[in-house]
Amino acid sequence: MERLKDLDSVSARQASGSPLPRHEQRPGVVAAAVYQHGQRIRDIKIEEAGEWRGRENAVVWIGLHEPDEVLLHQVQAEFNLHALAIEDAAQPHQRPKLEIYGDAMFIVARTAHMRDDEIVFGETHLFVGRGYVVSVRHGDSSSYLAVRQRCEATPAALAHGENYILYSILDFIVDNYMPVIEVVQEEVEKLEDLVLREQLAKEDIERLYLLRRKLLRLRNAVVPLVDVCRRYEHIDLPGMDPTLQSLFRDVTDHVRRVQEDIDALREVLAFAFEASVMIGQTEQTAIARKLAAWAAILAVPTAIAGIYGMNFSDMPELKTQYGYFVVLGVIGVLCLGLFGFFRRRKWL
Secondary structure, three states: OHHHHHHHHHHHHHHHOOOOOOOOOOOOEEEEEEEEOOEEEEEOOHHHHHHHHOOOOEEEEEEEEOOOHHHHHHHHHHHOOOHHHHHHHHOOOOOOEEEEEOOEEEEEEEEEEEEOOEEEEEEEEEEEEOOEEEEEEEEOOOOOHHHHHHHHOOHHHHOOOHHHHHHHHHHHHHHOHHHHHHHHHHHHHHHHHHHHHOOOOHHHHHHHHHHHHHHHHHHHHHHHHHHHHHHOOOOOOOOOOHHHHHHHHHHHHHHHHHHHHHHHHHHHHHHHHHHHHHHHHHHHHHHHHHHHHHHHHHHHHHHHHHHHOOOOOOOOOOOOOOHHHHHHHHHHHHHHHHHHHHHHOOOO
């Protein structure tokens, strides 16, 4: 009863415009606040979350970063979360998915952003239920502070509660894929131009392989999220607000476009590699033709000199006065004829 009186007094101070106290959060808690009618009421402690959850038109939004098991189990107790979902949230490197536990949903999404020209991957686990959203970040992922500020700036939209918060987080995750795609696309275009100008060196081939591997990891993060977002286009999920279907459909379109961009870049890299191999084979063939042509031309004087180099006394034209010059002339005519023939065939 005393706790409820405190909550009522907090609401009264909010209505009167009095400043509300902020609590220093424990390690692992990035932010924890309660919103009512789209307005931020106050920051709360984890142990207060369960009481605020049941209030009318109120939603609790908690953000965690790599929490320990004690903190996760405390969150589980406040919102009555499923044990299997808590077990997954405690262990990163999960596949993107959406699972339903009673009237609550558990979503796993992979995040990606650029850092020092490298793609850095993270992971976000979301617990969404009636009156609450809990986000759990693992790894080097972007903070959702910008998402929270954007939601707080639009109270009318935030009044939709947990569904709008979920949409905002998923939209933020998908939007962060685009800068990664743009950076990779620039590198791919440079490699493509290099292939058209000259044969790829060993370092360029290694770079091409690394780009394909990065795109594969990014694709593994994006493709399962397509199925997750597609399910939000329907209203059969627990607590889904039909008025937000268009927003989730927009997220689905964005993540599909990211998938298409990734597939297109992978195809370009594959074509670049094949083109490099074909160019290399063409150059090797041209060199082999030149060597074969010169070998055929040199074979004429070699053969004639070999015949006249044999130690026989009775040979045609051996003792003729101008025989040496005649043989040289024959050699020259044959060599020039072969040279012209190969030149017309573009072997030389």
